[in-house]
Amino acid sequence: KNEVEQSPQNLTAQEGEFITINCSYSVGISALHWLQQHPGGGIVSLFMLSSGKKKHGRLIATINIQEKHSSLHITASHPRDSAVYICAVLSYNTDKLIFGTGTRLQVFP
C-alpha cells in the first residue's frame, strides 16, 4: 500500500465545475505539498501547508492532520487547469518528500 494515496486517479470536468482532489497519507508528516505538473512535464508548487487551509486565486487547499487527509479544490475550473496534480508529504522521520501518483485532470470547454 502506498504511503500517499490520491483520488481520483483521473478526473474530467466541464469548464466552470467545482473540482476536488483528495490525498490521504499514512506517515507522520511535517508538511504537505500540492504540486501541478503540466503536460510538458514542468512542475509548479501550488501550496505547502501543515495545518488548516490556504487559498490562492481559484485554488484552495485544506489539511486535517488528525485524519491524515488533504484536499485540493479548484473553483470555476478552466481548460488551462488541465494538468496532473500531485500530493507530496514531507516525512517527519526521514525528512524526505513522499509523492502520490497524481491525479490527471482534464477540463473541457
Next chain:
Amino acid sequence: GAGVSQSPSNKVTEKGKDVELRCDPISGHTALYWYRQSLGQGLEFLIYFQGNSAPDKSGLPSDRFSAERTGGSVSTLTIQRTQQEDSAVYLCASSLEGSGLRSNQPQHFGDGTRLSIL
C-alpha cells in the same frame, strides 16, 4: 530566468552508455534534490544535497547512479552503463534550505530531463 534550470531537456542514448544530467538551482538556494519519474509512476526521491553536509544518497537505486554538487551550486547526476529501466524524467528541485522541521521553504522544480535508453 530565475528558476531551476536543467539540461539537456531530452536525452536519447544507447544501453550501456554513461549519461550526465545537469541541474542549475536558483541562486542562493542551499538545498538541492534529484527525483525520478518513471512512466506511469509517481515521483521517486534519489538524492539530496544541503549546503556543505554529506549528501543523502539513500534514494539512489544502484551504484551506477552518482551525483555531485560543485561549489554548492550546480549539480550533475551521472548514470553509468545505462539500462532500459533507467528511462524516466529526471527532475531537480532546490529550496532556500533543507525542507526539515526548522524550515518552511517550498521546493522549486526544474522542467526535467527526459531520458530514453534504447
